[in-house]
Amino acid sequence: MGVVAGGVVGRRSQNRQWLQQSRTAAYEKFLQAFGAVEMELRGAYVDRRVPAIDWEPFNAALQSMSLVASEGAMTAADQICDLIEEFTILFHGRQPSDLDELRPIHAGLHEAHVRFVNAARRSLDPSQGYLVRALGGPSPWHGVESSWTRGDGSLGSERGNASCRDATEATAPDGLQQSDSSTAA
Numbered sequence: 001m002g003v004v005a006g007g008v009v010g011r012r013s014q015n016r017q018w019l020q021q022s023r024t025a026a027y028e029k030f031l032q033a034f035g036a037v038e039m040e041l042r043g044a045y046v047d048r049r050v051p052a053i054d055w056e057p058f059n060a061a062l063q064s065m066s067l068v069a070s071e072g073a074m075t076a077a078d079q080i081c082d083l084i085e086e087f088t089i090l091f092h093g094r095q096p097s098d099l100d101e102l103r104p105i106h107a108g109l110h111e112a113h114v115r116f117v118n119a120a121r122r123s124l125d126p127s128q129g130y131l132v133r134a135l136g137g138p139s140p141w142h143g144v145e146s147s148w149t150r151g152d153g154s155l156g157s158e159r160g161n162a163s164c165r166d167a168t169e170a171t172a173p174d175g176l177q178q179s180d181s182s183t184a185a
Helices: 004-048 055-067 071-087 099-124 141-150 156-160
Strands: 169-171 177-179
Touching: 004 055, 004 071, 004 099, 055 071, 071 099, 099 141
Parallel strands: none
Antiparallel strands: 169 177
């Protein structure tokens, strides 16, 4: 009887470990693909050119996530997808000419990125604190605005998001302050 119980417990542990490793890989793949798409869209907008996006990695990452992601991570990824679609619509049949069109989409992408990172972190380890800012993702708005204002079409260091600070205190969805000294995902 002990051998059977030990086998069941061991198998459950292996399944949990497999799921955590698979989720980690899927989340990393999605964040990398999202970053590439967002940077190309933002760069094309500021450069006033048609974006050249390779959608295959982004779609493959979504497919991988659909196999293993938590419900919270899937919901947050879906919000990112909706905003990416809104961003691409700005290019339909015209060249964007108004930075104010981008501001709400950019803000939404920033917020959705942080929501996704928090959902992914919590699905991997529920003891992870909430972040108010994550490394990578959409650049600070002032970088987009200054590139647009310069009119030279160059994003410089903002193309890769030069912000390297991570959040040390965050507010959880329930309003409680939490401290998190770990590095951002």
